[in-house]
Amino acid sequence: MLDERIDMDLIARLADAHAQWQIVLAGPLCGIGRDALPRRENIHYLGPQPYEAMPQFLAGWDVCLLPFAVNEATHSHCPPMTLEYMAAELPIVGTPLPDVAGLHGDIVTTAGDAQAFIEACEAALLAAPQEHAATIDRMRKAVASTSWDATAAHVSTLLAETPRRSGNHRSADGERDAGWHAGAMRGMRFAISTAGGAA
Known part of the structure; x- marks a missing residue:
């Protein structure tokens, strides 16, 4: 769901920093209009998608994002897609939502500003195989413990x-x-x- 909790400026900054990256957003608009969405050649809005299509999308992604604004609306928010991303065993970069950092701080890389977020995405793409394997092990344990x-x-x-x-x-x-x-x-x-x- 794309709503006021998503930091649209952060998405725009990420797209501007790496024009060669393709930023994909899937989900219905809720409470915001299309004019709230940043327009860039490398930002793709797929709109509402069936849940069954998620594995197909995940198979083509390199880094999963949790680009939420940090405010009162998200203070106690722990996005359910966090565990879905873990099940896909993909690197996850997000903003420092308290519940995400508290529950999954050893798995999700969090960044408090746009530049740090961009750098975290860069690091996720360049992570050594051993480092990613260790993260995958933690992901599997987290997913199993929350079944x-x-x-x-x-x-x-x-x-x-x-x-x-x-x-x-x-x-x-x-x-x-x-x-x-x-x-x-x-x-x-x-x-x-x-x-x-x-x-």
């Missing part, structure tokens, strides 16, 4: 451990320590609301 099977197993473990943990934290009079329980739940919340309101 639905792995996620379900992790949640099942957490749920199975919760009663045991709660039972081991009681106050002097034998009652459960409500303060401990509240503190333990701050980091994770699961809610079902049938009324349409906040849980």
